[in-house]
Amino acid sequence: MTLKIAILKETAADERRVAMIPSVAQRIAKLGASLVLEQGGGAAATYTDAAYTQAGVTTEADQQKLLGDADIVLAVQPPSVETVKKMKPGSLLVSFIYAKTEPDLVKALRDGKITTFAMELIPRISRAQAMDALSSQAALAGYYAPLLGCVHMQKILPMMTTAVGSLRAARVLVMGLGVAGLQALATAHRLGAVCEGYDVRPETKEEAESVGARFVDTGVDARGAGGYARELTPEEKTKVRAALSQHIAQADLIITTAAVPGKHAPRLIDADQLAAMKEGAVVVDMGAPNGGNCEGTKAGEIIKVGPVTLVGPTNLPSCLAAQASELYAKNIYNLLEQVVHDGVLKPDFTDDVIKGTTLTHDGAITNDVIKQFIESAPAEKVS
């Protein structure tokens, strides 16, 4: 048998990634599948239709034709309800979904009898690391954030010795030392900055030091579940704030990366701390899509707040679309490899990774938390 796999063209504003790239498509074909790209779907990520064709992927301009007989549909951003309605019952969607912000989409997936693998639900366990798209995308975003900061700074990061004396190395503070934060430190360290890293989880100290940064110890331990920090108590927040204020005031560039899944990004820098920063300092707030780690951040904008330039990027992985798509495609390959055997789609829903990743299946929302969130919500007005 041969499975038919469709690759959607992304339509969200500023989304340049594509869910599958030509070289990885060739490997997926070997699982017993034929792949079809929605025409022009890779162009924004530097992958031309010609490159797909050369890799054995056909292209299709008509989305209805593309999806009507597809067994598996691949996407980066949550597809629209209209797109889902073109999919056939029993088919598999692999994509980021972010169910809590997309209740209508989840219902459409449920009602359309679509099996949904939500990439953000991949369990953060060792065995699933090769499928962990949140991590792969965060690594690239983290690399990029300091560069984005650098082009908005009026100072250089490294020490530079010139005929008229030396320029001092800049001070970079990275707040939140997950995958993105550590990569941000690595970039800043490569560029020669004096680096400091901060996280509520004290076990990140060694990781920060491994990429050349000094760890800012605030004396508060906030280890949480799933690799994220738990929320801090008000007392803890006050203690952390006091310890951090001095480091914030000394920084030339700050990258904030703190996230709590499904919640507003935790506040790491308030207006008073911003106002006390150096003239010309820059904050790149990677929490911008979730409300911002910094008070006053405007998602998608670069604004001047007192002495500080406050950068609020909304989709950093898209800025590195070529390689972000490559890693995402490989994440998907590793996931599909688990469920496609000799051209037949056979997910083992007793497998922890598959079970954890599945959002909808066979007319039901299979993730309990999301099910309760969506199906217990007050009924919407029927339009």
Added chain:
Amino acid sequence: MTLKIAILKETAADERRVAMIPSVAQRIAKLGASLVLEQGGGAAATYTDAAYTQAGVTTEADQQKLLGDADIVLAVQPPSVETVKKMKPGSLLVSFIYAKTEPDLVKALRDGKITTFAMELIPRISRAQAMDALSSQAALAGYYAPLLGCVHMQKILPMMTTAVGSLRAARVLVMGLGVAGLQALATAHRLGAVCEGYDVRPETKEEAESVGARFVDTGVDARGAGGYARELTPEEKTKVRAALSQHIAQADLIITTAAVPGKHAPRLIDADQLAAMKEGAVVVDMGAPNGGNCEGTKAGEIIKVGPVTLVGPTNLPSCLAAQASELYAKNIYNLLEQVVHDGVLKPDFTDDVIKGTTLTHDGAITNDVIKQFIESAPAEKVS
């Protein structure tokens, strides 16, 4: 005695630098001078009026008052003819002038009996290095250019090892290995790129290697005068082109920095070579203000030409205005230290550096090349 030194507020579009910063102003005051800043002149470079006041510099909103009794006027960009007309006869202007593109300004300086130190004329000899503003500004521009390229690339510079395999390091080619080119290589090398450097002057091989780059040898030697390359013959150009095409085609990021003083920037990349580059590659053309090293470059714009994103920055030092102003101010300090003694301005016009730097003095154009260029030009229509 006390000299009065005026610091102009820059008015050119995109010019954020200022000719003198507070900390260096304090040192200049010790030469026997009082300094006055045109109100708000340092703000765009992160230096507030308050910071100047604290350093003993007063501020003045009225340019006529500022310049009417100033003995020395400091600027970054060539001032306007109107501004020069406010200066008093016998006073000294220290600024970039670029006389060949500013004939009216030069005539106004001559006719106004202004003594002009043109910063771009500082002789490129060891003794004058500490005054060499072209070098200090080029060093910062060179640092910044790869970062500007990086934020327009969809690939990362370093090798990155992830749970789904490694991303290869990007290939960066820097063409033109003067001060800017070497700093560009240094930044790219810091970021983990595979670096190649090219210059028509074979003696730059060792310098390229010293910052971690491989030197592209084309077999053509084009050493010229004054630290610049001479222009190549057509045969040499063909030979160089053939040798370079392959390196250009393999590059993910190219920085071009070639300049010939007072002439159109030499063409290093033609349209065919551009078209043969990788999909998604980026060229940062530092020759953009002088017509571009790359065919098709548009000064001040970021354009897509075939597979390539072509970035044509016009004023990179201004992007790093805080530190560019700091180095420029120090260059000026070192120059003024030569001519101001106990509060008296006494240039020694027999000194090689002072002689070489002086463009106009006492009603005459003292630089022979410029004098011939300006005064032999066909007479302008009298308005």
